Amino acid sequence: MNNVPRVLLLEDNSTTRVLIASAMKAHGVEVITATSLKEVEAYIDDDSIDLYLMDINLPDGMSSAYVPRIVSQRPLIPVLMMTADQDYSQVANFFKAGVKDFITKPINPSLLVAKVFSFLRNADDKRALLAAKETYQKISDEKAQEEELAFHVYDYILKTHAHNITGVNVANRSSGKFCGDILLSAKAPNGNLIIMLADATGHGMAAALTIYPIVTTFSAMVSKGLSLGAILLELSEKHSQSIPNNRFVASIFIEISPATNTIKFWNGGMPKILAFDENRQQIEQIASKNMAIGILPTDMVSTQLETYHLDSVKHLCFFSDGLIENKIRDGAGLTFDQCYDIIAEQFDDPAGAVETMLALEDLSTISESDMDDMTICHIDIQNTVQALREESNYRASIPGQFEFNFKLQGHSLTNERLPFSVSEMLEGYGFKKEFCQRVFTVTTELYTNAVDHGVFNIDSALKSQNFIEYIDARSKAMEQLSDDQFVIVGIRWESEGQKLHINVADSGVGYRPHELEDDQDMTKAYGRGLALVKSFSETFNYDPNTNSTHIALIY
Known part of the structure; x- marks a missing residue:
């Protein structure tokens, strides 16, 4: 009216x-x-x-x-x-x-x-x-659209970053459309397999959103070839930057290395990891020794890993806490140890284990919609390692030879797509993905060093000492770029030795690799790029007279 x-x-x-x-x-x-x-x-x-x-x-x-x-x-x-x-x-x-x-x-x-x-x-x-009903309906429709969009992103992330690996079998039960648990696996350029099981605080869309930043960061860091300790620190830093401080992510990280015949573990706030021998007998329960991601500041996160030989561990079973919490049998609540024993009886049947533990859920205290998400994974170590070795050993030779050079001048130096372009071109030519990932890492690090420390003449230590000042110095340098400043990137493929030669030179003072000698700790948040490049390269040579770096990668 x-x-x-x-x-x-x-x-x-x-x-x-x-x-x-x-x-x-x-x-x-x-x-x-x-x-x-x-x-x-x-x-x-x-x-x-x-x-x-x-x-x-x-x-x-x-x-x-x-x-x-x-x-x-x-x-x-x-x-x-x-x-x-x-x-x-x-x-x-x-x-x-x-x-x-x-x-x-x-x-x-x-x-x-x-x-x-x-x-x-x-x-x-x-x-x-009527207006209230229309408003409510509009809000409901918008909420439904937002949830649908969020689920589309969530589903895309799962499909993009969760890879099928031989010997790795996983089953889960979500309490709703969104699952607060996620299991990811990715191959590092050195042939190692890194697996992460993450369980975010709560469940539903809020829990799924908490995991989003970790998922994308995890895949990117693994593809760059960073150590597991360095990946942990990156994930912690990403979480602190993008997620409220009352949301945590309990996680298990496992790294299987066929080259060193070892398996490494990091357990932060998750149930014990069950390890079995070749006779399928339980030999170890690897308990959590770390806080969930998001509880401690990054500089207090421990990157210490537990290492076992692959000869002793043949099967692994690990899971989120939804699988062992709030369980009851014959009217009595089950302890965690009792739940471990039940799961150990069918550790190699994840789907069956979920059904068994689901039947033991105590629904007298919570509704079915409030039940926690359940995720369990079984790894047959022998099958997984064999698949990794076969994949690493098979490399079809790349015939012919080619060579090309990029010269970026002035404001074109801000083009950060160059490393992507190089690796994408090589992958399109037939090079294996893992090799292209190494090329991407090497090209990125050398190009960044040439621009930041060579052309811009920014102290390499500034990034870790005062990151804001580093960004400010970089922004000012970018504004003052002139056409006589340049970086040259050369790529040459030698088919006879199956080697890829990469040469990077700049018009500035160079990045002075001797000043980075103290930055070899691969678990540091910054300053580990050069050590990583050297670890990938068969040869590494720096010429201070021409401000150029030459490396060779064996395919």
Whole structure:
């Protein structure tokens, strides 16, 4: 209803019309008067009218002809009829048409005003209720669309970053559309397999959103060839930057290395990892010795790993805490150790283990919708290692030779797509993905060193000492770039020795690799790039006279 209600009064009797209009105006109602159906026609589509008060019999016809039209166009607007007839044979038909009430003549002004205001308030309440329902429906629709978009992203991430690895079998049970658990695996450029099982605080979309930054960072760091300790620190830093400080991610990290015949573990806030020998006998329970990601600041996160020989561990079984919490059997709650024993009986059947533990859920304390997510993974170490070795050993030789050079000058030095372009081109030519990942890492590090430390002449230590100052110095240097500043990147493929030669030179002072000698700790958050490049390269040579670095990678 408007602040000042507007009523259309249709009455041909001048005395009655003046009486009614005066009574309503005295109570703050704006009255629009009409004496014939022809005059009413001009107001039928007027959205500002809050109530129609109409006589039935007019000189030019019956006003009842307009009632269906008004009700159809504006169903919330009350229509009241006035009649002096004592024959009410038409009353039922008027009510069916949508008339709210009848007022008999002679009119009692006080009673009429009271009825008018009663219907105005009622109509106002209905409009408010309808508006509330529309708002609620809009919010519900928007929420559904947002959840659908979030799930699309969530599902895409799972499909993109969760790879099928021989010997790795996983099963899960989500309490809803979104799962707060996620298992990822990725191959490092050195041939190692790194697996992460993460369990975010809570469940549903909030838990899934907590995991998003970790998923993308994990895959990127593994593909760069960083050590597991360095990956942990990157994940911790990414979590602290993008997730509220009351949301944590309990995690298990496992690195299987066929080259060193070892398997490494890091358990942060998760249930014990169960290890079995070749006779399928349980030989070890690897308990959590670390906090979940997000609890401690990054500089306090331990990167110490537990290492075992692959000869002693043949099977692994690990899972999220939803698999062992809130379980009951024969009316008695089960301890974690009892749950471990149940799972150990079918450690190599993840789907069966989920069904078994699901049947033991104590639903007397929580509803089924509030149950925690469950995820369990079994790794057949022997099959997994064999698959990794076969994949690493098979490399079809790349025939022919090629060579190309990039020279970036001035503001084109800010083009960070160059390393991507090189690795993508090589992958398209037929080089294996793992090799292209090494090329990407090497090219990225050498190009960044050439730009930041060579052309921009920024101290390499500044990045770890004061990152904000480093970013500020880099931004200022980028603004002042000139065309006589450049970086040259050369790529040459030697088919006879199956070697890829990479040469990077800059027009600046060079990046002075001797100043980075102290930055060989691969678990540091910064300053580990050069050590990583050297570890990948068969040869590494730096020429201070030409500010150029030459490395060779064996394919």
